[in-house]
Amino acid sequence: MLLSTINGSQPQPLDLSVFINCHPDKTLSYFYNSEMRIRLSTWCEMKEWQQQNGSLDSCLHQWLRLLEDELGMGSDLLALKENDYLDHIGPYYYSSGNTRIYVEKCGDTEEMIPSSTFGHLNRLNQEPEIPKEMAKYNQPRKGARKTAAEPNNLLTDIRMCRQALEQSQRITEQIAFFHTLIAERQAILDDENLLPAEPDRCPQRPLQPEEPLPEPGVMSFAGNRARHKEYKELCNDYAHQLKTYLLRYREFEKSGERYKQLLVDWPHCHQQLRERCQQDISAAEEKLATALYILDLCRLTLERSSIHPDYHMPEILERFEHYLTTGRCDDLPSCMNIWEEETQWREIKASQERIENTIYFLQADLENSGAQASSLFEEAAAASELVLGRKLPLRLFAGR
Numbered sequence: 377m378l379l380s381t382i383n384g385s386q387p388q389p390l391d392l393s394v395f396i397n398c399h400p401d402k403t404l405s406y407f408y409n410s411e412m413r414i415r416l417s418t419w420c421e422m423k424e425w426q427q428q429n430g431s432l433d434s435c436l437h438q439w440l441r442l443l444e445d446e447l448g449m450g451s452d453l454l455a456l457k458e459n460d461y462l463d464h465i466g467p468y469y470y471s472s473g474n475t476r477i478y479v480e481k482c483g484d485t486e487e488m489i490p491s492s493t494f495g496h497l498n499r500l501n502q503e504p505e506i507p508k509e510m511a512k513y514n515q516p517r518k519g520a521r522k523t524a525a526e527p528n529n530l531l532t533d534i535r536m537c538r539q540a541l542e543q544s545q546r547i548t549e550q551i552a553f554f555h556t557l558i559a560e561r562q563a564i565l566d567d568e569n570l571l572p573a574e575p576d577r578c579p580q581r582p583l584q585p586e587e588p589l590p591e592p593g594v595m596s597f598a599g600n601r602a603r604h605k606e607y608k609e610l611c612n613d614y615a616h617q618l619k620t621y622l623l624r625y626r627e628f629e630k631s632g633e634r635y636k637q638l639l640v641d642w643p644h645c646h647q648q649l650r651e652r653c654q655q656d657i658s659a660a661e662e663k664l665a666t667a668l669y670i671l672d673l674c675r676l677t678l679e680r681s682s683i684h685p686d687y688h689m690p691e692i693l694e695r696f697e698h699y700l701t702t703g704r705c706d707d708l709p710s711c712m713n714i715w716e717e718e719t720q721w722r723e724i725k726a727s728q729e730r731i732e733n734t735i736y737f738l739q740a741d742l743e744n745s746g747a748q749a750s751s752l753f754e755e756a757a758a759a760s761e762l763v764l765g766r767k768l769p770l771r772l773f774a775g776r
Contacts, residue, residue: 389413389482392421393491395439403494404473405656408649409564411467411476411573415488419443419453419479443468443477452630453479461620465627467575469638471645472652474564474572500553501660504667510539514676530708531700533681538693540674547671554664561653561660570646572638575631579624582617585610682708687715 390412394403404412426436444450447468456465456479466478513536564570588603638645678688687693695718696711698704705711 387411387413388487388489389415389418389480391488391490392418392425394489394494395422395436396425397435397491398494399435400439400442402498404470404475405652406494406497407470407475408473408560408653409475409570411478412470414443414477414479416453416456416479416481418488420457442470447477448634449479452627456481459623461623462627467573467631467634469572469634471572471638471641472648474570474645474649476573497553500550501557501663503663504547504550504670506666506670507539507543507673510536510543510673510677514673514680530682530711531697533683534693534697534700536677537681537683537688538690538697540677541688541690541693543670544674547667547674551664551667551671554660554667557660558657558664561656564653565650565657572635572642575628575635578628579621581621581625582614585614684712687712 387410390403395418422436422440426434426440429436431437444453447470449465449468452465456462462481464478464480466480467476468478469475470477513532585607588607678685681688683693683696687696692715695715696708699711699714700706705714
């Protein structure tokens, strides 16, 4: 399912925030031909939230109406809450998307899917907006390449490069999403014999323990008594297992009845699902074409820029823009020179800190580590000579 692009393939229960902030139809569109899980405690929180902040137009109210009324979970959820013998109920079938829905009791440590995940998916599914400024920047010009001799032109180049890099990352993620959406919807269309998944396997009836036969003889009285006690414990355990089995079997029968009813309506539901998939594919292909155009626009922007590709990184371009706007330089070579000098000094500082930290830990035993410390001093002096073009006195490094 589409959630696998973010959360992996393992199904996880939905967080309360999903039911508060996300519309059911939009959310369930990411669960076509798959399963969705809800925690019982989340349903209880939904009921409490509805009582305190209830609104007939809210997403939460529509979720509760869908689950309790349309899918018929209402009485089953109450029974699950009051019954210690059941750990889950389902599947319930959302026929419009061929989605199986389970409600389960589980620990609080289990990871849940928040509403921010669906918010991110909704943003990926939006129509990409063509950046007008970048499109104008890439319009055919007289001459092969735009000059950036003036600071204003250079600032424009820098801003366009930064925008192209930011757009490329976002558009690339959208393109991957559209490809996944199209592939999943197409897989449903290609399966002409698609059917809803059957209910889970029928639970196994527990085996009744066999009553032990008494051993003859007076000396075997203690052994007979121990075996009788063990048999009694097995019977108690069997009674518990049998009750659990009967309740789970009843839930299995109910899910079977829901499945049979869905099969009756399936030809119509299947046709509706195919139509939705075709609509999703058509919309996604249009968005994909726009996204590919924007990506090509970003590529042209970077290629036509007067800035060398080695400096096509957001942090470097941001520093170039800072140099120009603060007056530290007024041309591209000066920006590159200042950046390279600052980079070298950062490397020297980092190397100096590593050496000083090492020496600090060696000071406790200078007599045994004197040769090693001397080697570090020489390394620092050599690094200074390599970067600065002159050798600093060793006392500067040994003075700590």
